[in-house]
Ligand SMILES: Nc1nc2c(ncn2[C@@H]2O[C@H](COP(=O)(O)OP(=O)(O)OP(=O)(O)O)[C@@H](O)[C@H]2O)c(=O)[nH]1
Ligand SMILES: [Mg+2]
């Protein structure tokens with residue numbers, strides 16, 4: 001629901017790196033979007049088109065790499081894919097695990113000219 | 114040419130959240146962020162909490178709403194300073210808005226800031242404000258299946274207040290089922306069953322929150338022990 005402000009931040013990051021690299025245009029934006037992020041692809045595309053208008057990022061292709069929700073067991077170190085948000089370690093049954101991916105939304109790289 | 118960026122889109126918010134936290138730590142102020150869907154009882158919980166702690170601690174409230182100032186007026190009636198933030202359609206509070214609100218408060222001598230987030234079970238979970246504690250409220254009328262639908266909120270919060278337990282007889286709410294699901298998602302979460310109407314369970318919540326506030330005050334007096 002909050003994609004507008006999020007896309008503003010995203011475009012600001014892209015334009016900053018485009019300028020740092022003296023890009024005349026941004027062809028593609030590679031994004032990483034975690035499985036359980038509240039961000040949805042469609043509204044991001046929608047707002048991107050509006051917000052990027054008139055900038056060097058206008059017309060860039062958006063590529064989303066989706067990452068699964070993964071956790072690491074604090075007790076035994078096992079890394080596992082979290083299913084149905086159950087954080088119990090499948091190896092040692094400990095319930096002390098921390099989430100290591102699946103929530104992120106970041107700009108991985110941009111392809112520029 | 115491909116250029117590596119590796120920047121999180123929430124980084125800007127998190128930098129400001131960390132700055133808020135620094136300001137609060139410097140003054141030994143404890144901040145909690147109260148989140149729930151519309152009408153689950155955020156303002157009622159804040160009023161019950163103020164009733165229980167405002168003699169002991171100096172408190173202020175930051176109210177986040179899409180529009181209006183109904184809730185900040187409810188708070189101001191108690192004599193506790195309340196700042197209203199209108200998000201103008203946005204579905205959550207961001208660290209920048211809290212930063213502005215903190216600048217309007219007299220921080221010296223203040224012990225506690227309570228933030229009422231915008232009524233929404235999804236988006237507020239994603240935005241750090243610089244708080245010490247994230248508290249979510251689920252009212253029994255919403256049903257015990259909500260953790261499956263809104264997992265991020267349940268896994269991000271440190272405390273779950275199950276509110277309106279006076280209404281359980283009118284519903285098919287299954288408390289044991291709720292606790293089992295939530296604990297599997299978030300083994301460290303603290304769950305309190307409360308009613309802001311009958312005040313059942315409020316005393317346990319107040320005991321807990323007073324302890325946490327006192328911890329923070331202690332760390333102000335001994336800054337080297339601060340855990341952040
Ligand atoms: N029966 C019962 N009603 C309650 C309880 N707590 C709150 N309410 C009622 O629920 C309604 C909503 O409570 P609020 O405290 O305004 O809820 P809120 O989450 O602040 O609502 P928004 O700010 O609009 O999102 C009010 O009519 C309250 O009187 C409770 O424990 N039991
Ligand atoms: Mg309210």
Ligand SMILES: [Zn+2]
Pocket residue numbers: 073074075076077078089090091092093094
């Ligand atoms: Zn394990």
